[in-house]
Amino acid sequence: xxxxxxxxxxxxxxxxxxxxxxxxxxxxxxxxxxxxxxxxxxxxxxxxxxxxxxxxxxxxxxxxxxxxxxxxxxxxxxxxxxxxxxxxxxxxxxxxxxxxxxxxxxxxxxxxxxxxxxxxxxxxxxxxxxxxxxxxxxxxxxxxxxxxxxxxxxxxxxxxxxxxxxxxxxxxxxxxxxxxxxxxxxxxxxxxxxxxxxxxxxxxxxxxxxxxxxxxxxxxxxxxxxxxxxxxxxxxxxxxxxxxxxxxxxxxxxxxxxxxxxxxxxxxxxxxxxxxxxxxx
Ligand code: P6P
Numbered sequence: 706x707x708x709x710x711x712x713x714x715x716x717x718x719x720x721x722x723x724x725x726x727x728x729x730x731x732x733x734x735x736x737x738x739x740x741x742x743x744x745x746x747x748x749x750x751x752x753x754x755x756x757x758x759x760x761x762x763x764x765x766x767x768x769x770x771x772x773x774x775x776x777x778x779x780x781x782x783x784x785x786x787x788x789x790x791x792x793x794x795x796x797x798x799x800x801x802x803x804x805x806x807x808x809x810x811x812x813x814x815x816x817x818x819x820x821x822x823x824x825x826x827x828x829x830x831x832x833x834x835x836x837x838x839x840x841x842x843x844x845x846x847x848x849x850x851x852x853x854x855x856x857x858x859x860x861x862x863x864x865x866x867x868x869x870x871x872x873x874x875x876x877x878x879x880x881x882x883x884x885x886x887x888x889x890x891x892x893x894x895x896x897x898x899x900x901x902x903x904x905x906x907x908x909x910x911x912x913x914x915x916x917x918x919x920x921x922x923x924x925x926x927x928x929x930x931x932x933x934x935x936x937x938x939x940x941x942x943x944x945x946x947x948x949x950x951x952x953x954x955x956x957x958x959x960x961x962x963x964x965x966x967x968x969x970x971x972x973x974x975x976x977x978x979x980x981x982x983x984x985x986x
Contacts, residue, residue, distance in 0.1 A: 708760045765783045767961045784808075804824040805823045818934070831843050833856065865912055880981075950983070
C-alpha cells in the first residue's frame with residue numbers, strides 16, 4: 706500500500722503544476738461518462754496511469770476518464786479506481802478541484818475498498834489518506850507532504866452542501882434540506898465534490914447530499930471513482946455515508962461507471978436522511 710500512496714503523491718505534485726501553468730482549454734473528445742474533457746483531464750489521467758504503472762502491487766486501474774479497466778500487473782494485489790481531476794470544469798474560475806482514489810481488492814465494490822486517498826488542489830495542496838484512521842497532509846515548501854493531523858467528524862455539524870438541480874429535487878428531499886437550513890445550517894457548496902466534502906470533514910461535520918433527482922434518478926456521482934472513496938473516508942472519520950436507505954459501502958455497481966444517490970455526513974444529519982427517506986412511498 707505504501708508504494709501506491711507514494712505514486713499518488715508523485716502524481717499530485719505533477720498535477721498541481723499542470724493546473725497552475727498548463728492550458729485549461731477543452732480537448733476535442735468526451736470521456737466515458739459523456740463529459741466534455743479538458744486537456745487537463747487527459748493530462749492528469751495520463752500522469753496518474755504513468756505513476757501507478759511503476760507499482761508492481763497494482764493489478765489494474767479504472768479511470769473516470771476511460772471506458773475500460775486497464776490491466777497493469779497480473780500478480781498485483783490492488784485495483785485502483787480513480788477520478789483524476791474531479792470538478793475540472795471549475796478550473797477556469799480558479800476554484801479548488803481534486804483527485805480521488807479508491808484502493809480495492811478483488812473487485813470495484815463497496816465491500817472491497819480497503820483504503821481511500823484524495824488530493825485537494827486549492828490555495829494549498831492537501832492530501833487525505835484513509836486507512837483505519839483519517840490523516841491530513843499538506844504539501845510543504847520542500848515539495849513533501851507533511852503530516853498535519855488526524856481528522857474526526859463530530860456527532861453533529863453546521864454545514865449543508867446540497868447538490869443537484871433544486872428544481873429537480875423530490876419534494877421530500879427539498880423539505881429535508883429546508884429543515885436543516887431552518888435549524889441554522891450554513892450553505893457551503895462550490896460544485897466541486899472534493900473541496901465541498903473536504904470542508905465538511907475539516908470543519909467537523911454537516912451534510913453533503915447529491916440525491917436522485919427527477920432528471921437523474923440514479924444520481925450523478927460515480928460509485929467506484931467518487932462515492933465509495935469518500936464513503937470510506939467519512940465512515941473512518943466517525944460519520945456515515947448512505948444512499949438514503951443503505952450504507953454506500955454495501956453496494957456493488959452494475960458496471961464501473963455506475964452512479965448512485967449519495968449522502969455523506971455526521972451521524973445526526975445522516976440519521977435525519979435515513980428517517981426522511983424511510984418514509985417515502
Ligand atoms: P451539480 C463536478 O462536475 C461533479 O462531478 C462533482 O465534483 C460535484 O459534486 C458535482 O459534479 C456537482 O454537480 O449538478 O451540483 O453541478
